[in-house]
Amino acid sequence: MQPHFRRGGPATVSSRRLPFALVLAYLTVVVIIDLITPANLRLNVFAALAPLTAAMVCTFRQTVFIGVLDFCLMVAHHGILADAVPLNRVSSFVGNALMVTASIAVARLRRDAEALLERVRATGEAAQRALLRPLPLRTGGVVVDGFYVSSQREALIGGDIYEVVDTPYGTRVLIGDVRGKGLGTLGAGAAVLTAFREAAYHRRDLESGVEAMEQGLHRYHRSRAYQSSAHPDGVPGSSPESLVMRASEEFVTALVFGTEEGGPGAPGDDGKVPVVFVDCGHLAPFLIGPDGDVRELEAADPGLPLGLGDLAPARRTGRRLTLPAECRVLACTDGVTEARAPDGGFYPLAERLGAWAGLSTPELLERLRADLDAHTGGRLQDDAAVLVMERAVVGAG
Structure with missing residues (x-):
């Protein structure tokens, strides 16, 4: 894909x-x-x-x-x-x-x-493949498939990010969207990805990992490379406040999912998978049931995007739930839901998922990719990423 x-x-x-x-x-x-x-x-x-x-x-x-x-x-x-x-x-x-x-x-x-x-x-x-690995990605208990479409011609990636990490604590999945689009957002996206990969191995709880991701974004905004990019001609800004304002406008919305190895979040023998996810100002994911039912998974306490966490009075909290057997979770960026047709209409993702819920994951993704192109007439206005997470079949290669 x-x-x-x-x-x-x-x-x-x-x-x-x-x-x-x-x-x-x-x-x-x-x-x-x-x-x-x-x-x-x-x-x-x-x-x-x-x-x-x-x-x-x-x-x-x-x-x-x-x-x-x-x-x-x-x-x-x-x-x-x-x-x-x-x-x-x-x-x-x-x-x-x-x-x-x-x-x-x-x-x-x-x-x-x-x-x-x-x-x-x-x-x-x-370089871009080193930043975002090709899908699908598989861990011991979860397989994640999807696709990524950059709005910038001849670019494989842009302002959307994703990652799947198999850690000693379980599977960690990230999907995010840097404000803006195209290659100019790679710096912030790489900073968040690097912090996510490191935190996934050293921090058991997702809330702590999200804090590390936000710290990584702050470090990037304070780096000399970022300050140089803010003034490519080598001319300093009118004041330090202008740089702070620019950094505050480059936030990252994200969803972080996790299972727990050997704990209450580990996959059970009955096929059910307890998971926890933290919402950082991102679109709500969709739960696709085996009976064709599609519904949004609202976070218990939707947090602010990464980069704006200091404005919240409390730390972000995760929502814990148990996914029924054969259920799938679809997460995407707003490049999908806000994709416009020539007449200005937004893409009806929930409606499409309801009609395609019975398809296998590869078929669903192929149908979604083709329908998104048809809806926009091949003129995608923003980067678009879609991930579908499901329990890995035991013994599958």
């Missing part, structure tokens, strides 16, 4: 065979017309369009072939004929040589630019 870059290679070369054939056919037609028309009707200018077009739509080798062929044909026909005016021979020779050389140069520059872009894409993909 994860988006991947399409890289150059055989498929790319194959896709350029048709443009090459069309350019070659165009050159052939021009040459034939030039041969059967009077000598004073010169079409070498039209033939010169062939290598120029090839430079834009064909590979470098194809462009070189078209350019050399065009040069040889036009010079042979207009440049070395005995009855041709010497000035015309020179102009045909020099003109075609310049056009072909320019076409090959453009094709070379385009090839180098595409190679550089491919290397940048590969590097970006590796």
Whole structure:
């Protein structure tokens, strides 16, 4: 379900065979017309369009072939004929040589630019995959599947984050949404993810882990890297208060789920899974029952987003509940629920889930992904992430 870059290679070369054939056919037609028309009707200018077009739509080798062929044909026909005016021979020779050389140069520059872009894409993909691991993710008791769609073209990730960690205390699952969208939110998202991964192994209770995540976000906002990004030109702000204001506006909504290994939250023999989750200003998750029933799981005490916890009079508290056997929990970011159709209508997620509750998790995610694209017309306004958590089947690979 994860988006991947399409890289150059055989498929790319194959896709350029048709443009090459069309350019070659165009050159052939021009040459034939030039041969059967009077000598004073010169079409070498039209033939010169062939290598120029090839430079834009064909590979470098194809462009070189078209350019050399065009040069040889036009010079042979207009440049070395005995009855041709010497000035015309020179102009045909020099003109075609310049056009072909320019076409090959453009094709070379385009090839180098595409190679550089491919290397940048590969590097970006590796970096982004290190930040967010591909789904599905599995622990000893839970399997989490889903998808992620970045609103920024050619980016795998943006302002949404997720993680699944198998710890000595049980499974820990995070889904979050950094205020904003696109690659500019990666710093805050990475800070929260790093703190979550560390806290998951060293703090048993989720409430304490959430506090560590908020502390990690505060450290990021106080870092020199963040302050430099706030003033990319190296010009300090008008006052320290402006930086504080900017940091307070970059909060992170999050949901953190956890099971307890060997405790009251451990999966039971009856298939039921006691879990606890902490809501940090995020959208309520949905419980999908085996009978097709879909309902929201409201937190007992919805807390403020990460970064704004100091404004609350008390620490965030979790809600404990026991999930029936074969139930699933779906959590998403507001890029899904606030996705707009061309007419401005929001995406009816709850209604869709009610109709698809009987589908398997991979089928449900595939249907949801396709329907979201159809609803928005392929123009997603914000990053969108969806996670579906369910009990892992014992013995499954």
